[in-house]
Amino acid sequence: MSTAEVRAAVAGDATEIARIQRVTWRAAYADLLGEAVLAQLDSAEPEERWASAIEHPDTTVQLATEGRFVVGFCVAGLAPAEDVASASGELPADAGRTGLIATILVEPRWGRRGHGSRLLAAAADELRQRGAERGITWVAESDPASLSFFRRAGWRPDGTVRTLDTGERRLRELRITGELEVVLVG
Structure with a gap:
């Protein structure tokens, strides 16, 4: 059996x-996002954005690997005020100590092997080192797999909802929040 690990991404x-984003979004999110969004993934722009994210000092990009294969990734950092604020725009007392899991994606063919949990645990460790005490993320309301994943980690919707316009569809997302002491289970 191959060794599964998490490591920091490099440029x-x-x-x-x-590639993982393109494959995963096409497999899991095509109905949510629409073809125009997916077509943008075929340009050089996503690769350039990921290179910038990896180099950004306030962002942590980590990779899940199995053997010699990169199978998933996670992007995290301290949460921007607009992600932490309530629907009325008020910031909670812990706004400066809240981390954001911006993305966790595991390529579907590598799913159900614990890669997502390892990525979340590694991101939570990194966020704690940056002074965060809790985490948030945004999940499509119509994405039961991701909602279930975060629920298993002890994270729950906090009642805040946002709607994104993809140009073809409107995507409703729930803000999920949880502790950064993530326990990996079986």
Whole structure:
């Protein structure tokens, strides 16, 4: 059996991260996002954005690997005020100590092997080192797999909802929040 690990991304990983995003979004989110969004993934722009994210000092990009294969990734950092604020725009007392899991994606063919949990635990560790005490993320309301994943980690919707316009569809997302002491289960 191959060894599964999590490691920090380096600039040379941007191509593989863009590939995983493209494959995963096409497999899991095509109905949510629409073809125009998916078509943008075929340009060089996603790879350039991932290279910038990897180099950004306030962002942590980590990769899940199995053997010699990169199978998933996670992007995290301290949460921007607009992600932490209530629907009325008020910031909670812990706004400066809240981390954001911006993305966790595991390529579907590598799913159900614990990669997502390892990525979340590694991101939570990194966020705690940056002074965060709790985490948030945004999940499509119509994405039961991701909602279930975060529920298993002890994270729950906090009642805040946002709607994104993809140009073809409107995507309703729930803000999920949880502790950064993530326990990996079986």
